[in-house]
Amino acid sequence: MMRTTVIFKSVAITLALLCGMAASAKSKTNYDESKVPNYILPELLTCNDGTKVTTAQEWESRRRPEIMEFFSKSVYGQTPEGELKVKYKVVAKDRKALGGKATMQQVMFTFSNGKMVQRALALVYYPNSRKKTGAPVFIGYNFKGNHGTSNDTKILYSPYFDSISNRKSELLQRGVQSERWPMEQIIDRGYAAVTMCYHDIYPDREDGAAQSLIRLLPTTKDEGSRWQAIGVWAYGLSSIADWVERQPWANREQMCVIGHSRQGKAALWAGVQDERFKVVISNNSGCGGAALSKRVFGESIRFITKRFPHWFCKDFTKYSEREAELPFDQHQLLALVAPRHLYVASASLDRWADPKGEYLSAYHASPLYKLYGMKGLESEQMPKIGEPIMNDVGYHIREGKHNITPYDWGHYLDFCDKVFGYKVVNK
Numbered sequence: 409m410m411r412t413t414v415i416f417k418s419v420a421i422t423l424a425l426l427c428g429m430a431a432s433a434k435s436k437t438n439y440d441e442s443k444v445p446n447y448i449l450p451e452l453l454t455c456n457d458g459t460k461v462t463t464a465q466e467w468e469s470r471r472r473p474e475i476m477e478f479f480s481k482s483v484y485g486q487t488p489e490g491e492l493k494v495k496y497k498v499v500a501k502d503r504k505a506l507g508g509k510a511t512m513q514q515v516m517f518t519f520s521n522g523k524m525v526q527r528a529l530a531l532v533y534y535p536n537s538r539k540k541t542g543a544p545v546f547i548g549y550n551f552k553g554n555h556g557t558s559n560d561t562k563i564l565y566s567p568y569f570d571s572i573s574n575r576k577s578e579l580l581q582r583g584v585q586s587e588r589w590p591m592e593q594i595i596d597r598g599y600a601a602v603t604m605c606y607h608d609i610y611p612d613r614e615d616g617a618a619q620s621l622i623r624l625l626p627t628t629k630d631e632g633s634r635w636q637a638i639g640v641w642a643y644g645l646s647s648i649a650d651w652v653e654r655q656p657w658a659n660r661e662q663m664c665v666i667g668h669s670r671q672g673k674a675a676l677w678a679g680v681q682d683e684r685f686k687v688v689i690s691n692n693s694g695c696g697g698a699a700l701s702k703r704v705f706g707e708s709i710r711f712i713t714k715r716f717p718h719w720f721c722k723d724f725t726k727y728s729e730r731e732a733e734l735p736f737d738q739h740q741l742l743a744l745v746a747p748r749h750l751y752v753a754s755a756s757l758d759r760w761a762d763p764k765g766e767y768l769s770a771y772h773a774s775p776l777y778k779l780y781g782m783k784g785l786e787s788e789q790m791p792k793i794g795e796p797i798m799n800d801v802g803y804h805i806r807e808g809k810h811n812i813t814p815y816d817w818g819h820y821l822d823f824c825d826k827v828f829g830y831k832v833v834n835k
């Protein structure tokens with residue numbers, strides 16, 4: 409009896425070890441181009457029933473809704489209908505910011521559904537030079553609080569950081585990510601910028617929902633397609649646009665949404681859903697953002713849904729280690745931006761985000777731009793570092809690590825100047 413147990417146990421241990429080895433081999437991140445599976449990308453211009461799309465009108469009425477449905481039911485989750493009441497309060501203003509070139513404002517957003525409220529603080533800079541004509545505006549989140557974007561002590565702590573200040577004082581560091589929001593560079597080029605800490609909208613933690621805007625909005629019955637953090641962050645970006653478009657200093661026809669990395673994923677999803685964003689910019693957004701999932705290079709669906717279970721809707725996990733079964737891929741998400749302008753950027757050392765997958769995704773979205781008589785990316789070959797492409801779809805790859813830098817911003821500013829027809833100023 410004992411012997412049998414031992415044999416049984418050792419078989420079980422061997423089996424467990426083998427399974428463990430298989431699982432870890434399976435889950436090993438692929439950084440080898442020769443190991444990219446032979447994937448077939450889902451068709452952009454063929455409807456689910458096989459009908460081919462040949463006109464922009466057919467795309468808008470038939471194919472676009474099919475792709476939209478997939479991303480909202482199986483990737484990011486459904487954005488609920490219904491609007492929240494929002495009160496805006498200017499809590500600080502400096503008409504002579506950045507040496508007099510800009511006006512700085514800090515605006516408290518108080519979202520309410522009549523029962524609960526959520527506060528989020530926007531940091532705004534607009535150029536005094538374009539006060540009369542209205543400036544084009546970048547809208548995007550920051551990671552470390554508004555105070556993390558600048559050394560200026562007039563900039564208040566974002567509400568989320570106020571709430572945790574006793575616990576993690578290192579998060580209260582001022583200016584830690586100032587190079588990610590180079591306000592002076594943006595202002596010198598005649599642009600406005602509005603940023604907010606993404607934790608104010610949905611704290612980026614597994615249990616963040618309880619402190620997020622999600623509490624205030626109705627949820628969909630189907631649990632699998634219920635929205636989570638990326639969906640809510642996207643909603644927050646549109647809420648910022650609701651305020652910006654009413655500001656006299658803003659050109660409401662020139663709102664651009666921008667995001668780095670996880671915020672790039674949210675910026676894409678916001679840009680797809682909200683047509684007021686005329687330029688949509690994804691900086692190093694990687695898996696679940698611009699990069700093609702079917703290449704399974706760098707970060708995978710398995711990793712991202714395990715490590716960040718609060719980002720995508722639950723149904724997205726169905727494709728964990730089953731990328732080949734995805735009926736859609738991220739090039740179709742990018743195509744949903746057309747005919748508005750799209751810019752995708754990568755960094756050479758950012759293999760986790762799969763630069764080639766980000767490029768190819770924008771390339772494979774380009775037939776849609778052609779359908780609209782516009783010019784997307786024309787070559788399957790990635791451009792070299794330092795050779796940005798500025799067609800109706802823009803792309804560049806920067807030397808270096810996962811980040812958003814003044815170099816990246818320089819290209820975004822050039823692209824937007826081209827899209828909006830501005831003469832390049834103060835470059």
Ligand code: GTR
Nearest residue numbers: 668669670671694695707712
């Ligand atoms: C990583 C994550 C990526 C990306 C990145 C970031 O840990 O795996 O998908 O979003 O974080 O946001 O910097």
